[in-house]
Amino acid sequence: MTSYSELSDQVLMQRIAKNETEALSVLYDRYGRLIYSVAYRILGSAETAEEVTLDVFHRAWERAGGYxxxxxxxRTWLAGVARNRAIDLLRRQKSRAEHLTVQWADVLAEPVATTPNPEKTTALNLQKQRIRAAISELPDTQQAVLTLAYFSGLSHREIADQTDIPLGTVKTRLRLAMQKLQLLLQDER
Incomplete structure (x- = not known):
């Protein structure tokens, strides 16, 4: 049987469209650095370029069937998605007075009733419960890096330094965590 690493990019996209996570992993290994470089050249921020890189591969997962x-x-398609995503992000950052980050406390805290709309409050509570439940199903190693990246705002490099885990392992754990969360949250819809 042929290993995923021997498959062409087009075949990998077909496999990704069939929800084969190993195909996405191989595609990430092939083009992750390229996508990061494209985003970094536009944004000038390692942390933001890493976010764009993850977003590009998340979009590849979602839209592989449309390729x-x-x-x-x-390669060209992924680089184009990275370029467009980075430019969009740059525009948004420039239009905001301050850059907002999600804090772990925001996910854990009960929502503050800013509007008297109980339907919105209930929907928000349910969404937070779903996210907490999905995160709790992840392996501890993936939960740890996910928490540090998305709720503590650390870059991949900072996570690697803080946890004494190789940078590649941090990226892999984050990618796998995001893939599993996507599947878990899709199943609940």
């Missing part, structure tokens, strides 16, 4: 090889190579 058309007659419009360009997978």
């Amino acid at each position: 058309r090889s007659d419009r360009g190579s997978v």
